Amino acid sequence: MIVGLTGGIGSGKSTVADLFRGHGVPVYDSDIEAKKIMEDSDAVRKAITAQFGSEAYTGKKLNRNVIAQEVFNNRNRLNQLNAIVHPAVREHFKEWIQLQEFPYVIQETALVFENEMQGNYDVVVLITAPKDVRTLRVVERDGVTREQVLARMANQLPDSKKEELADFVIQNLNLNTTATKVAQIHDQLLRQAQQN
Numbered sequence: 015m016i017v018g019l020t021g022g023i024g025s026g027k028s029t030v031a032d033l034f035r036g037h038g039v040p041v042y043d044s045d046i047e048a049k050k051i052m053e054d055s056d057a058v059r060k061a062i063t064a065q066f067g068s069e070a071y072t073g074k075k076l077n078r079n080v081i082a083q084e085v086f087n088n089r090n091r092l093n094q095l096n097a098i099v100h101p102a103v104r105e106h107f108k109e110w111i112q113l114q115e116f117p118y119v120i121q122e123t124a125l126v127f128e129n130e131m132q133g134n135y136d137v138v139v140l141i142t143a144p145k146d147v148r149t150l151r152v153v154e155r156d157g158v159t160r161e162q163v164l165a166r167m168a169n170q171l172p173d174s175k176k177e178e179l180a181d182f183v184i185q186n187l188n189l190n191t192t193a194t195k196v197a198q199i200h201d202q203l204l205r206q207a208q209q210n
Contacts (some may be wrong), residue, residue, distance in 0.1 A: 015118035015207040016111070018134065019139030020126040022170045023163065024148030024155075026186035030141050040114045042107055044123040051102050052076045066091075087165060091125045100129075103151040117207035127176050128169070137183045137206070139199060140180035142173045143187055 019034070019041070023025045025094045051058055053076050062070050062081075069080050085092040113118055121135070132138050143151075145167070152163045176181050182199050186192045 015136045017118055017120045018126045018138040019120050019122045023166050025121050025141040025143050025154040027141050033193050034120055035156055041120045042117050044103055048099050048103050058102050065094050097173045118203050127179050129172050137181045139182045140176050141184050141186050
């Protein structure tokens with residue numbers, strides 16, 4: 015069974031993913047894998063260089079600053095990048111699934127509903143937190159300004175819309191409460207996976 019774990023920037027997806035890992039669940043972190051693929055895949059590297067120019071890489075290392083400047087506040091350039099990276103990540107994820115033996119797997123990924131990818135999952139778990147809490151978390155984590163965080167949030171659907179589409183919602187404010195909720199959802203997902 016394939017579970018999508020999603021949530022807006024600063025909602026705490028990684029924290030929740032780690033809690034699921036604590037139950038033995040295999041979790042595929044799309045962000046980390048995408049970064050690896052952008053550097054390890056010759057085909058992806060060629061496509062990004064063709065689209066964004068030779069300064070997109072320094073040797074084999076992705077030049078994150080160049081890419082960030084290109085795609086930040088430019089939906090068209092972001093879509094071009096995603097059109098290269100997303101299919102490669104999807105293929106890699108499919109290969110990864112074949113290696114797992116747990117009753118279900120989780121793909122941690124940011125924009126499930128924004129990219130209308132919910133059809134790729136049997137179940138979608140949404141992580142939420144109030145906007146001010148999320149903003150503060152990202153400012154502290156990434157050393158960026160509040161305005162930069164809000165600009166990134168503007169590209170994401172509001173939680174209220176996503177809650178209507180998700181199978182499970184975890185409000186991630188208090189770690190103990192979140193851990194309890196994860197344990198409950200994990201039990202339900204195990205039961206569901208065993209019925210399938």
